[in-house]
Amino acid sequence: MIVLAIDNEYIKQKIDEIYINEVYPHDISYMEGVIEYLSKQRETNMSIILITKDSLNGNLAKELYIKQIRLANDNVKIILLTEYLDEQYKEFLFANQIFNVIEGKEIEITDIVESINSNDKVIYKNNINNLPNAKTEDKKIEATVVPKQFISIYGTSGSGKSYISGLLSKSLCNKLKIKVAMLDMDIQNPCIDIYNNLNGSGNILSQMIEDIDNKRDINDIVNKYMYKDKNNKKLWYMTNNSSIFECQNKLNTDYYKKIYFSTINKYDYVIVDLPSSPFIDVVRYTLNISSTIFFVINPNYISLRQGIKYLELMTKLWGISRNNIFIIINKKQKNSLDISQITNLLEGYKIVSIVDFEFNIEGYINGAVSNINSKLNEKEIIKSLGVNYLNNRDKNNIKKKIISMFITKEVKMRYDNKSI
Numbered sequence: 001m002i003v004l005a006i007d008n009e010y011i012k013q014k015i016d017e018i019y020i021n022e023v024y025p026h027d028i029s030y031m032e033g034v035i036e037y038l039s040k041q042r043e044t045n046m047s048i049i050l051i052t053k054d055s056l057n058g059n060l061a062k063e064l065y066i067k068q069i070r071l072a073n074d075n076v077k078i079i080l081l082t083e084y085l086d087e088q089y090k091e092f093l094f095a096n097q098i099f100n101v102i103e104g105k106e107i108e109i110t111d112i113v114e115s116i117n118s119n120d121k122v123i124y125k126n127n128i129n130n131l132p133n134a135k136t137e138d139k140k141i142e143a144t145v146v147p148k149q150f151i152s153i154y155g156t157s158g159s160g161k162s163y164i165s166g167l168l169s170k171s172l173c174n175k176l177k178i179k180v181a182m183l184d185m186d187i188q189n190p191c192i193d194i195y196n197n198l199n200g201s202g203n204i205l206s207q208m209i210e211d212i213d214n215k216r217d218i219n220d221i222v223n224k225y226m227y228k229d230k231n232n233k234k235l236w237y238m239t240n241n242s243s244i245f246e247c248q249n250k251l252n253t254d255y256y257k258k259i260y261f262s263t264i265n266k267y268d269y270v271i272v273d274l275p276s277s278p279f280i281d282v283v284r285y286t287l288n289i290s291s292t293i294f295f296v297i298n299p300n301y302i303s304l305r306q307g308i309k310y311l312e313l314m315t316k317l318w319g320i321s322r323n324n325i326f327i328i329i330n331k332k333q334k335n336s337l338d339i340s341q342i343t344n345l346l347e348g349y350k351i352v353s354i355v356d357f358e359f360n361i362e363g364y365i366n367g368a369v370s371n372i373n374s375k376l377n378e379k380e381i382i383k384s385l386g387v388n389y390l391n392n393r394d395k396n397n398i399k400k401k402i403i404s405m406f407i408t409k410e411v412k413m414r415y416d417n418k419s420i
Helices: 011-023 031-044 064-074 085-094 109-117 161-176 204-213 218-225 244-250 254-268 281-288 299-317 341-347 360-365 377-384 392-397
Strands: 001-005 049-053 077-082 100-103 123-128 148-155 180-184 235-238 269-273 290-298 325-332 350-356 404-409
Touching: 001 011, 001 031, 011 109, 031 049, 031 064, 049 109, 064 077, 064 085, 077 109, 085 254, 100 109, 148 161, 148 254, 148 281, 148 299, 161 235, 161 269, 161 290, 161 325, 161 377, 204 218, 204 254, 218 254, 218 392, 244 254, 254 269, 254 290, 290 299, 299 325, 299 341, 299 392, 341 350, 350 377
Parallel strands: 001 049, 049 077, 077 100, 100 123, 148 269, 148 290, 148 404, 180 235, 180 269, 290 325, 325 350
Antiparallel strands: 123 404
């Protein structure tokens, strides 16, 4: 059931036309009425999508209105319309499990419809142009559209995930001029600090967990411990050198969620380097909330056989869409399998980059070589992330609106703690 509480006849009419019998017949016009309705529906187990605005008539402050909605019915999906969204208010909304937010003084029907239909995604939108409800098709604009992304790097054992994670982070940061956070969650064999020549203890994850246990603010923790790349002011790292015993007995999804959402809030892209074993809880949890997954594989039969098993687990058992998974082939050399063979074996998956074997990798790891020349196919990588470049020459042909999105999988999902 779609319930509108926005006091807007135009939007109500358009939503009725699109969803017909799925819409509650009345547009609730005051805050207290919304809370009363949700309270009555609490025991019915009805699936409700509430579209409301924080400036609705009523005697409640907007923050209290949000809290009362959550108390009235904790299972309702909320699409919130707000005129202005600063960082503090965004944090408050995330804390109250409101992830579908449309900002702007004028709201487009297309934004609302997309939020309604995105059952498997968390969407943050900033209606930059504040376009009126009327014909957005007539608006001609120019911009670079860079949706926020929560990206996982996963793959077979020994495929070079951490190496690719570093290449990808630096490439996207430099190419798109955005803030990138790279998180080392590979508790099996963490090495982000080594690959990226970072100073310090190399164990930020454990320090963060300790501070979270001490009830310190997660945003202050992230600001305190993230390493800045020495060559790029927009690139930051969370390193990890925790023992497997510590991770097995202490880490859990509550920590992951707090760290992930704080970094998502602060950075444009968050890139997570994962362990290869699918039986470690951080793998399943992280992959399920990722907007994009780059799966790293080597061009040989052993890596491909293992990779196919992992991909089947992800798509058939965990329900991850193939459309969210992109293949990066690493360590290609003279005697590697032909790309056509790999494409046939991985039918249904798109290969976005092929990285040659780096003969100087040992020297780079051990500090004997200062740099290496490996490169990703930036064009295909960026295309897979949904970034569109609109040139000034083409602006008269562009008829699409600008939206800035925060796209990750629905973090409110009920995580299954049973064995795989």
